[in-house]
Amino acid sequence: MEIFDRLESEVRSYCRSWPAVFNEARGSYIYDESGRPYLDFFAGAGSLNYGHNNPxxxxxxxxxxIGDSVVHSLDAYSVAKRDFLQTFGDVVLGPRGLDYKVQFPGPAGNNAVEAALKLARKYTGRETVISFTNGFHGMTLGALAVTGNSMKRGGAGVPLSHAATMPFDNYMDGKTPDFLWLRSLLEDSGSGLDAPAAVIVETVQGEGGINVASAEWLRGLSALCxxxxxxxxxxxxxxxxGRTGPFFSFEHAGIEPDIVTLSKSISGYGIPLALTLFKRxxxxxxxxxHNGTFRGPNPAFVTGTAALNTFWRDDALQQQTLAKGELIEARLTALAEELADAGAHVRGRGMARGIAFTQEGAAKQVSRGAFxxxxxxxxxxxxxxxxxxxxxxxxxxxELEQGLEIIAEAARDAVKIPQPA
Ligand SMILES: Cc1ncc(COP(=O)(O)O)c(C=O)c1O
Structure with missing residues (x-):
């Protein structure tokens, strides 16, 4: 571990929670260099929806x-890119009646978000983008300006501007009608809110705490827009x-966003790839x-095409995800009832789930105990x-049952630890 301490920046983070040196990974397991297996309920922060090294x-x-096919080609036309676009059109866009164009904005999620924000501003000629409390959209300055977390925002070093935050679904504990504040500002020419170019939203806030927007709230937002x-x-x-069941997490709400950002599991293999999709x-x-060197990562196109062909030509994965999601919810709900004194409660949709605690430090301790x-x-x-x-x-x-049992054991232990004074 010495080399990491000596040479790698203090900014490193996940490795602090998981002090192991990983080497191999297969399916739902990742192994450290001594061969110890870890069941992976992190899955590359959602980049490994189909597991590690899917065969x-x-x-x-x-x-x-092996065929010496082209690996890097900027955004030149390549066979791998053509196959990916063809498959994405046939398997994802076509069946859903979505007439989107596809932009490859750079390899990471934040590249997709930056492109989305820039395009919305260019198209509308307006500057302000509405975001939501506890939203998370990435670490580049544009994406950070629409991100809620104060620690991450503090790293910007410059004012984060041209954005306005509104309450996410249920932020006001259900006491205030949806969009009361946003609608009031939009209607009042004296409100100080410049006409917005766009609204950016997650249907389930992953980093923000697995906060789920209801289908009704999403429909209301779409109508307001x-x-x-x-x-x-x-x-x-x-x-x-597929994290919440259907390919896109907004499908159940029956809305059609103007712009959609995808990354993480779109290559299916943990290889960087991001897409910004928008109405024609x-x-x-x-x-x-909007340029960039790494916008034609052909190996990612190859695995991305294979993932669509393997998992999205029928609805088997979607059905399984919904069923497994219910299993997880049932186990977590039982655990939360058992740990009600620690303020445990359950959140989530599909296979994005969380157990939240009001007892300070408990969730961190659960993660530690699980490791x-x-x-x-x-x-x-x-x-x-x-x-x-x-x-x-x-x-x-x-594997799910096994992991949930570990979480239950770790949680029972965690809540025994007294709260700090
Ligand atoms: C909803 C959402 N948007 C954007 C990002 C940023 O993606 P990246 O870390 O690849 O830049 C993330 C990362 O967790 C995310 O969860």
């Missing part, structure tokens, strides 16, 4: 590499690619206006008050 995807990738001619951006970077009429970019017992489990929320479960969608029921 179907790996076979396609290996064939591609239409009424005031504001573009609706759904950031599906963490909740897309929004494609007002000039050639090269000691061989399970990777992240925390989320502004105070790290939620133990967050993002198992691979391909995890077996047995």
């Amino acid at each position: 179907e995807l790996k076979a396609e990738l290996l064939d591609y590499l 239409k009424e005031y001619d504001i573009l609706l951006i759904v950031d599906d970077i963490q909740m897309g690619c 009429e929004l494609d007002v970019w000039d050639p090269g206006e 000691e017992r061989g399970l990777l489990l992240e925390t989320s929320g502004p105070e790290d008050e939620v133990a967050k479960l993002l198992p691979p969608l391909t995890a077996t029921e047995e």
Whole structure:
């Protein structure tokens, strides 16, 4: 471990929760260099929906590499990109009646968000973007300006501007009608809110604490955007690619966002790839206006195409995800009832679930205890008050039961630790 301490920046973070050196990974398991297995309920923060080194995807990738096929090509046309676009159109967009164009904005989620924000501003000629309390959209300055977390915002070093925060669904504990504040500001020419270019929203806030927006709230937001001619951006970077069941996390609400961001599991293999999707009429970019070196990662196109072919040509994965999500919810609900004194309660949709605690430090302690017992489990929320479960969608029921049992043991131990004075 010495080299990490000596050479790697203090900014490193996940490794502090999981002091192991990982080497191999297969399916729902990751192994440290001594061969100790860890059940992975973190799944690359949602980048490994199909597990580690999925064999179907790996076979396609290996064939591609062995054949000396082109790996890097900026945004030149390549066979791998053509296959990906064709498959994405046939398997994802076509069946859902979505007439989106596809932009490859750079490899990470934040690149997709930056492109979405820039395009919305260019198209509308307006500057302000509405975001929501506890939203998370990435670490680059534009994305950070629409992110809630004060610690992350503090790292910017410059004012984060051209954004306005509104209450997310249930932020006011159900006491205030939805969108009361936003609608009042939009209606009042004296409110001080400049006409917004766009609204950016997650349907389930992953980093913000597994806060779920109801389908009704999402429909209300979409209708409000239409009424005031504001573009609706759904950031599906963490909740897309099947995490909540359907391919896009907004499908159950029956809304059609103007712009959608995808990354994390879109390559299916943990290889960086991001997409910004937008309605055809929004494609007002000039050639090269949003550029970048890593916008044609062909190995990611190959695994991304294989993932769509393997998992999205029928609805089997979606049905399994919904069923497994219910299993997780049932186990967590029973645990939360048992630990009601620690203020435990359950949140989530599909296979994005969380158990939140009002007892300070409990969720962190659950994550620590889980690691000691061989399970990777992240925390989320502004105070790290939620133990967050993002198992691979391909995890077996047995693996889920095993992981949930570890969480239950770790949680029972965690709540015994007295609260700090
Ligand atoms: C909803 C959402 N948007 C954007 C991002 C940023 O993605 P990246 O870390 O790849 O830049 C994340 C990352 O967790 C995310 O969850």
